[in-house]
Amino acid sequence: MxxxxxxxxxxxxxxxxxxxxxxxxxxxxxxxxxxxxxxxxxxxxxxxxxxxxxxxxxxxxxxxxxxxxxxxxxxxxxxxxxxxxxxxxxxxxxxxxxxxxxxxxxxxxxxxxxxDLSVDRSAFDRIIGSGGYISVNTGNAQDANSLPIPKDDADEAFMSAACIGCGACVAACVNSSAMLFVSAKVSQLSLLPQGKPETDQRVLAMVNQMDTEGFGACSNTGACTAECPKEISQGNIARMNRLYLAASLGGK
Amino acid sequence: MNWFTTFITSSIGKKIVMALTGLFLITFLLVHCSVNACIFFNDGGETFNEVAEFFGSNPVIRTMEIVLFICLILHIIQGLVLWGQNGSKRPVKYTSKNGAANSTWYSRSMGLLGTLLLMFLIVHLKDFWVVSRFTDEITGGSTTLYAKMNEAFDNIWVVVLYVFSMFSLSYHLLHGFQSAFRTMGWTHRKYTPLIKAVGAGFAVLIPFIFAMMPIVMHFNLID
Structure with missing residues (x-):
C-alpha cells in the first residue's frame, strides 16, 4: 500500500x-x-x-x-x-x-x-486534594446562571479549566515545575464568585503541596505553555504568583 | 514555621527574592552605566573622574552600596541554590531533548549565564572596586579611576573578557528583566508588551554601552 x-x-x-x-x-x-x-x-x-x-x-x-x-x-x-x-x-x-x-x-x-512509559501522576491528585475544590455545594445550573459574572472572567476561568492534568508542563520544564498545572487550577476556581472566598487558603495549600511533592520552581521559560496540549496560558502562573504573594503577606 | 519563613522558602518565595534583587540590580546597572558613559565626553576623563568622585563620597550612594551588595549576594546565593534544587528534580535525564522547540536557550541557561557573570564580577571588582575603596591609590591622588581603566584595558584579554561578559549580561537581562515582572505577578494585557519591549531594549543597550568602554579605550578611540 x-x-x-x-x-x-x-x-x-x-x-x-x-x-x-x-x-x-x-x-x-x-x-x-x-x-x-x-x-x-x-x-x-x-x-x-x-x-x-x-x-x-x-x-x-x-x-x-x-x-x-x-x-x-x-x-x-x-x-x-x-x-x-x-x-x-x-x-x-x-x-x-x-x-x-x-x-x-x-x-x-x-x-x-x-x-515502561507509564508514570505515577498521583502528585497532581494530592495537589488538587489540598485545595483545588470549593468546600460548599454551589447548587445546580440555574444557581450559577443567576450569578452575574463578567464575560472576560468566565472566559478566562473556562480556558484555565481546559487543563486536563496530563503533566506535559512538568515534562517540558527544565525545572520539572508544576506551576502551569497548579496555576490553572487555582485560576479556574479563584476567577469565579463561587471559588473566590477560599482563594487565600487554596493558593497557600496548593503551592505548599506542590513544593512537598518535589516539583521545581518556575523560571518563566514558557516551555510549559508551548507544549501544553490545551495551550493553557502562562498568564495563569503570574496570576498565581500574585495571589500567593497577596495571601502570604496580606491574608489572615 | 512562621508565615514569613513559609513564604520565603516556598518555590514562589524563592523566585520573588530573585525577582526583587534582580530588579534592584537592574536599576544599579542603569546608574553604573550612566556614570561610566561620562568617559565618552572625550575630555581625558575629567567629567568621569569628577562624577566618580562624587559617587564615591556621597553618603546616600555609599549607603546604597551596602544595599547593593546585600542584593547581589542574595541574588547569587539564591540563584545558585535554585539552580541546584531545580536541577535535582529530574534525576534521570531525557535521552532525546528538543528544548529549542518550546523555549529560548538563554531562558533555560540563567544559572550558567549568572555563573559566567559572577566570574566576571570577581575580576571586575578586584580591578576597580577594591582599588578605589581599599587602597589610597585614587583617594591619595596618585592616579585616577580613568587612568586605572586605561591601564586595565591595555590588555587585549581583559577587553575580550569584558566584551564576552557583556554578551552574557545581555542574554541574562533579555530573559531576566521581563521574567522578574512575571514572577512578581505584575502582568497586564496593556502593560506587559511595554515591559517586554523596554526589557529587550535595556538588555541590548546597556551591555552595548558597557562593552564599548574597553573597546574605545584599548584602541585609543577617545582621548
Missing amino acids: SGNMNLTLKVWRQQSLNAPGKLVDYKVKDISEDMSFLEMFDVLNEELITKGDEPIAFDHDCREGICGSCSMHINGRPHGPLKGVTTCQLHMRSFKDGDTIVVEPWRANAFPVIK
Whole structure:
C-alpha cells in the first residue's frame, strides 16, 4: 500500500519503579499514516504478544484528547511534534518513512516511572486534594446562571479549566515545575464568585503541596505553555504568583 | 514555621527574592552605566573622574552600596541554590531533548549565564572596586579611576573578557528583566508588551554601552 511506512522506535523499557531502565529498539512495518501514535503502539504490542514478549506499558484512556491519560515524550517533546495536541491525537502522518522515533516517559522526581512509559501522576491528585475544590455545594445550573459574572472572567476561568492534568508542563520544564498545572487550577476556581472566598487558603495549600511533592520552581521559560496540549496560558502562573504573594503577606 | 519563613522558602518565595534583587540590580546597572558613559565626553576623563568622585563620597550612594551588595549576594546565593534544587528534580535525564522547540536557550541557561557573570564580577571588582575603596591609590591622588581603566584595558584579554561578559549580561537581562515582572505577578494585557519591549531594549543597550568602554579605550578611540 502506498503511503505506509517502516519506522524504528527507541522505547524506554523499565520493569518496575526502582528497576533500571533502558531504550530498546523496535522495528514497526507497514504503518498507515492514518493511524494514531497510540494505534501504532497497539500494532507493536500485538506483535510483541504474538512473539511471547511483554507488551509495552503506556497510559491511555479516551483517545480523543480530553482525558489527560496519555503521556509520551516523543523525540524530545511531550506529546510529540504538534502544537496543542495530545499523543493520542497525534497521527503517523506527522512522521515519514524510515524515521527513528525516541519515546520516553515523563521524567521528573515527582512522576516516578511505574513501568515502561507509564508514570505515577498521583502528585497532581494530592495537589488538587489540598485545595483545588470549593468546600460548599454551589447548587445546580440555574444557581450559577443567576450569578452575574463578567464575560472576560468566565472566559478566562473556562480556558484555565481546559487543563486536563496530563503533566506535559512538568515534562517540558527544565525545572520539572508544576506551576502551569497548579496555576490553572487555582485560576479556574479563584476567577469565579463561587471559588473566590477560599482563594487565600487554596493558593497557600496548593503551592505548599506542590513544593512537598518535589516539583521545581518556575523560571518563566514558557516551555510549559508551548507544549501544553490545551495551550493553557502562562498568564495563569503570574496570576498565581500574585495571589500567593497577596495571601502570604496580606491574608489572615 | 512562621508565615514569613513559609513564604520565603516556598518555590514562589524563592523566585520573588530573585525577582526583587534582580530588579534592584537592574536599576544599579542603569546608574553604573550612566556614570561610566561620562568617559565618552572625550575630555581625558575629567567629567568621569569628577562624577566618580562624587559617587564615591556621597553618603546616600555609599549607603546604597551596602544595599547593593546585600542584593547581589542574595541574588547569587539564591540563584545558585535554585539552580541546584531545580536541577535535582529530574534525576534521570531525557535521552532525546528538543528544548529549542518550546523555549529560548538563554531562558533555560540563567544559572550558567549568572555563573559566567559572577566570574566576571570577581575580576571586575578586584580591578576597580577594591582599588578605589581599599587602597589610597585614587583617594591619595596618585592616579585616577580613568587612568586605572586605561591601564586595565591595555590588555587585549581583559577587553575580550569584558566584551564576552557583556554578551552574557545581555542574554541574562533579555530573559531576566521581563521574567522578574512575571514572577512578581505584575502582568497586564496593556502593560506587559511595554515591559517586554523596554526589557529587550535595556538588555541590548546597556551591555552595548558597557562593552564599548574597553573597546574605545584599548584602541585609543577617545582621548
